Amino acid sequence: MVRAVQQIFIIFVLILLLAALPKIVSVDPMEGGLEWNFGSLHEIYGDFIMEISHGSLGSYQLGRQTRPIAEDIGDNFLTSLQIVLTGVISAVFISLLFGVFISRFRPTKIFGMMFNILAAIPDFIIIVMSMILAVKVYKVTGIRVISLRPDGGALNTWFPTMLVAIAPTLYLFKLVSVKYYQTSGEDYIKTAVAKGMGLSYINFQHVYKNIEPFIKAELVKVISLAIGNLFIIEYIMNVSGITKFVFQSHEVQPIAIGLFAMLLISLIVYVSIRLLFYLFKRGFIYE
Known part of the structure; x- marks a missing residue:
């Protein structure tokens, strides 16, 4: 049971880390290298958990429209x-x-x-x-x-x-x-x-x-x-x-x-x- 909880936690952390890559990785215009902003991770994890705890999956951008994920995810899933x-x-x-x-x-x-x-x-x-x-x-x-x-x-x-x-x-x-x-x-x-x-x-x-x-x-x-x-x-x-x-x-x-x-x-x-x-x-x- 403990091992299963550990695996679920690791999967949760890894998936959110993968989803956060566009936010925490940027290109240094001066040196042309990659910059990693790991300091924003705690805010990203907190916002995600807060959104879910409120019973919402959040929203996404579809063209110029902002649509709730919960309304569209069912058919796509x-x-x-x-x-x-x-x-x-x-x-x-x-x-x-x-x-x-x-x-x-x-x-x-x-x-x-x-x-x-x-x-x-x-x-x-x-x-x-x-x-x-x-x-x-x-x-x-x-x-x-x-x-x-x-x-x-x-x-x-x-x-x-x-x-x-x-x-x-x-x-x-x-x-x-x-x-x-x-x-x-x-x-x-x-x-x-x-x-x-x-x-x-x-x-x-x-x-x-x-x-x-x-x-x-x-x-x-x-x-x-x-x-x-x-x-x-x-x-x-x-x-x-x-x-x-x-x-x-x-x-x-x-x-x-x-x-x-x-x-x-x-x-x-x-x-x-x-x-x-x-x-x-x-x-x-x-x-």
């Missing part, structure tokens, strides 16, 4: 949560499907080769290339697959969701594929094959049970990959997500609220994935 949650669930599903359950089929090997090629390309390049390809598709076919308008509806969410899922899928698929081939060479798998058990049964009851702990252990990194790409995608695709409070303001309050909201999204996605693993294991895996 749900948009980002939907994108990240759907993207990570898709990454886990695709990785397990092609890495374990249908890995023996020839098309899966072609799929794996394509993923290995994409894994060598930086995420930002993949995102930009995907947007260029979407524009080319629109020019050739007249079919609009993306929208750069904040009110684009489904067109403004499904394509960002796909892009968010790419990096976690590439990482998880490679991990699952390696662990699958390692597990397939174990003695208990050879014994199960020698006893005449079906391949699907072995994949479900033996291989998956030994791969699942590795996926759970890497789940935090998978979510961090999705969150990292979300910052890029929401910015360049003009998605009205939670990163709007980080990018469109230079004030501490909206940046801090945006970062705390991203942390909450990560926690919700992590708990949701663990719950799905639990339900899947209870429904399909024999203990």
